[in-house]
Amino acid sequence: xxxxxxxxxxxxxxxxxxxxxxxxxxxxxxxxxxxxxxxxxxxxxxxxxxxxxxxxxxxxxxxxxxxxxxxxxxxxxxxxxxxx
Amino acid sequence: xxxxxxxxxxxxxxxxxxxxxxxxxxxxxxxxxxxxxxxxxxxxxxxxxxxxxxxxxxxxxxxxxxxxxxxxxxxxxxxxxxxxxxxxxxxxxxxxxxxxxxxxxxxxxxxxxxxxxxxxxxxxxxxxxxxxxxxxxxxxxxxxxxxxxxxxxxxxxxxxxxxxxxxxxxxxxxxxxxxxxxxxxxxxxxxxxxxx
Numbered sequence: 001x002x003x004x005x006x007x008x009x010x011x012x013x014x015x016x017x018x019x020x021x022x023x024x025x026x027x028x029x030x031x032x033x034x035x036x037x038x039x040x041x042x043x044x045x046x047x048x049x050x051x052x053x054x055x056x057x058x059x060x061x062x063x064x065x066x067x068x069x070x071x072x073x074x075x076x077x078x079x080x081x082x083x084x
Numbered sequence: 085x086x087x088x089x090x091x092x093x094x095x096x097x098x099x100x101x102x103x104x105x106x107x108x109x110x111x112x113x114x115x116x117x118x119x120x121x122x123x124x125x126x127x128x129x130x131x132x133x134x135x136x137x138x139x140x141x142x143x144x145x146x147x148x149x150x151x152x153x154x155x156x157x158x159x160x161x162x163x164x165x166x167x168x169x170x171x172x173x174x175x176x177x178x179x180x181x182x183x184x185x186x187x188x189x190x191x192x193x194x195x196x197x198x199x200x201x202x203x204x205x206x207x208x209x210x211x212x213x214x215x216x217x218x219x220x221x222x223x224x225x226x227x228x229x230x231x232x233x234x235x236x237x238x239x240x241x242x243x244x245x246x247x248x249x250x251x252x253x254x255x256x257x258x259x260x261x262x263x264x265x266x267x268x269x270x271x272x273x274x275x276x277x278x279x280x
Contacts (some may be wrong), residue, residue: 003158010154014147017277021214028278035273039266046157047262055098055201056108067119074123 002045009038107256111263118267121219122274127209136205136214138279142196149192150272153227156185157265161260167254172246175194175254176238182261183234186227193224216275224269226264233257 013034016027044050048055096102124175129138161180197217206216237257240246 003155003161006154006157008149009132010147010151013273013277014143017143017280031273031277036267038269040268042157042262042266046161046265047259052108053098053100055096055100055105058106059109060112060115063109063115066112067115069121071123072117074120077125078127 002041006038006041009034103253103256106258108257111259114263114267118219118223118270121215121222125215125219128215128275129169131168131211132213135209135213136200136203137210140200140203140205141276142199142280143276143280145192145196146272146276149189149196150268152185152192153189153268156182156189157262158187160261164258165253172241178243179234179241179254183231183238186231186234186261190224190227190231193220193227197221200259219271219275223264223267226267230257230261230264233260238271 013031016022016030016034019027043060049060090218094102096105098105158179159178161174163182166172166174166178204214205216207214234257237246237254
């Protein structure tokens with residue numbers, strides 16, 4: 001059932017990407033939202049993280065938070081947002 | 085400080101298998117590894133130096149590759165279920181299916197790289213080319229390592245050397261494989277779909 005759900009979400013993602021004249025912001029938010037949904041389902045159910053202890057959850061969460069922080073700092077620094 | 089039990093591997097003070105805890109720490113660090121490459125790709129996605137760029141992307145083809153990798157996560161779950169039921173034959177079948185789907189994905193990536201190269205996109209032609217090939221190439225290398233681990237599991241199981249309490253077991257390889265899948269979920273969305 002979870003695999004079927006993931007397959008359907010992937011199909012919806014591809015369909016959204018091909019909608020003509022779709023607002024760029026809406027497209028970005030929609031695709032990132034669906035990506036986060038798929039990510040969460042695989043980590044939570046396929047990888048069983050939601051059933052694991054706090055240590056494992058924290059270790060992965062630390063990596064994820066650091067990665068997202070690095071991601072936004074790199075983009076902000078080199079795209080000139082921080083310089084302006 | 086850890087102790088050894090008959091059923092699991094060494095257990096930490098929190099009662100969990102420390103190999104699994106270590107695997108989650110490793111996967112957390114891998115988030116940083118791929119996060120930095122994805123950020124770099126986004127920075128350079130427009131810097132093609134007049135060469136080919138995102139117009140080369142074949143979304144229908146990459147969608148099929150993504151679906152293949154997604155389904156390999158399902159076969160990995162089935163392999164793990166068979167492992168927990170101690171059904172060695174079923175486990176080997178699903179592990180081989182997972183390795184096969186991973187190999188199909190890698191074949192698709194080789195085809196994509198070859199096509200892009202023929203169209204003039206190379207690592208040294210532009211920042212876009214470098215960022216694209218480094219990001220997707222490193223992901224492909226992770227898939228290849230996963231395929232090797234899966235095949236090793238099958239061989240070890242056939243020889244009767246696959247024990248839950250020793251070394252890497254099916255659950256740990258499964259965690260690694262699912263992680264490779266979620267990295268592709270992000271790459272497919274950010275690198276391919278958002279650039280259409």
